Amino acid sequence: MPTTSVTVPRTLSDALRVLADSPDATVLAGGTDLMVELNSGHRGATDVVVVNRIGELCTWQHNPQLGTLHLGAGITYSEIEQSPIAGWVPALAQAARTVGSPQIRHAATIGGNLGTCSPAGDGLPVLCALEAQIHLASAAGERTLPFADFMVGPKRTARVPGELITGVTVPVLPGWQGYSKVGVRNAMVIAVASSALVVDQEQQGVRLALGSVGPVILRCPEAEALVAAEGDFQSSRIRSTVVAQFAELARRAARPIDDHRSTAEYRRHAVGILAARQLRRAFPNE
Ligand SMILES: Cc1cc2nc3c(=O)[nH]c(=O)nc-3n(C[C@H](O)[C@H](O)[C@H](O)COP(=O)(O)OP(=O)(O)OC[C@H]3O[C@@H](n4cnc5c(N)ncnc54)[C@H](O)[C@@H]3O)c2cc1C
Incomplete structure (x- = not known):
């Protein structure tokens, strides 16, 4: 199915504005799941909002006082598998190293893994075990859900039309x-x-x-x-x-x-x- 428009916002607020006008638009990050679905005809896209140029989504913050790590939804598996992120969440880095090939890991994002929410998604068991908090935003505001409330079924999430996954916060734990x-x-x-x-x-x-x-x-x-x-x-x-x-x-x-x-x-x-x-x-x- 042909797309009707492709928008490439550079800021989160621009992206949320586009999604408010077109809540059913398809979000595209690394495209490693989405393009397979589009090419195979399993999914038809209407408007597409590309989110991998949004700076706010492509950053991480380590907070040693709180003992937390925030990963923007646009952080890729190749970033997660390397230092310093790998040192804070070694299990997530191990999961990242098992995803596809180096080419896939350069494009594929943690937000995309959450967006697809397949029970086979490699990042997800680690996020579940870490009791990750998933951050969502829309023009109406922001909310945060525990992973267990975010994934509601196979490839089904609590995300509603017009919402973007903006990131995930996990604890930095000293144990194995x-x-x-x-x-x-x-x-x-x-x-x-x-x-x-x-x-x-x-x-x-x-x-x-x-x-x-x-x-x-x-x-x-x-x-x-x-x-x-x-x-x-x-x-x-x-x-x-x-x-x-x-x-x-x-x-x-x-x-x-x-x-x-x-x-x-x-x-x-x-x-x-x-x-x-x-x-x-x-x-x-x-
Ligand atoms: C050859 C190949 C091998 C693969 N191997 C593995 C593997 O070993 N393990 C594994 O877990 N996965 C694997 N995948 C699947 C895929 O790489 C991952 O699920 C990846 O994390 C998807 O991220 P992406 O950025 O490419 O998402 P995209 O394809 O861009 O998007 C995926 C879904 O999430 C939605 N989405 C993306 N970002 C957001 C956002 N910020 N807010 C709301 N919705 C969003 C999209 O609309 C879409 O529905 C493989 C894929 C390919 C093509």
Whole structure:
């Protein structure tokens, strides 16, 4: 379907004005999801608003006092996989390194991953485990949603017409964190199961989020409670029996489906292995 107009605003307020006049316009960032959908005919665009020239969306701020990192929606995976961002959110950097190819990572943005909101999106389990805050803006004002309220279904978000995702704020935590995924090959692959584990040393707890094994990214409260009760956060010790229980609770939390990439059974099995390996890395001592 042909586009009717393409606008390239340079400021956030200009972009919000354009979206207020044309709330159903399609937002284009790196285009690595959108252009595939347009080219394959799965999506028709009307007006297009290009957001990757907007300076406000392409910056990050580290706040050591608050212990937070704000990433503008236009920050690309190639920026996230490198220092200094990689040092503050290593799990997000690990996820970034698994996205597509270097060419894709130069164009693809964190805002675009959130905009698509696929359960297989590699950034999303990490944002879920970090309990990220998602910032949205429209001509009517701004709002911030926790990740769990932002992703409401497979490829469905709480974003309303006329709104832009402006960025995401995550805590900078001192404990171990990691992201792993399983796919049908080693690179350029969509996850058939993925897992993000974050240790919150201060709260003496962990947060586990699973991708590609449910309609949304899934947290695993029972597995998390087990580690809070049984893990020794001072000496990074955990018993092997607890690791095995943790894997089982992760498998039980999964709600996978059969599709062309994998069976539900394999997904459930794989996600337990990923979660157990991560817990062992976070607590290397018996
Ligand atoms: C070859 C290839 C390999 C890939 N491999 C992976 C992979 O391994 N892992 C992975 O997770 N993804 C992968 N992807 C998908 C894609 O690269 C990511 O989802 C990426 O983060 C999308 O970002 P983008 O900036 O390109 O988004 P775009 O394609 O520009 O937009 C994606 C969606 O988000 C919306 N959007 C974008 N920015 C905003 C905003 N600021 N506010 C509101 N809505 C917005 C758009 O309207 C659109 O609906 C791959 C894609 C390709 C083509």
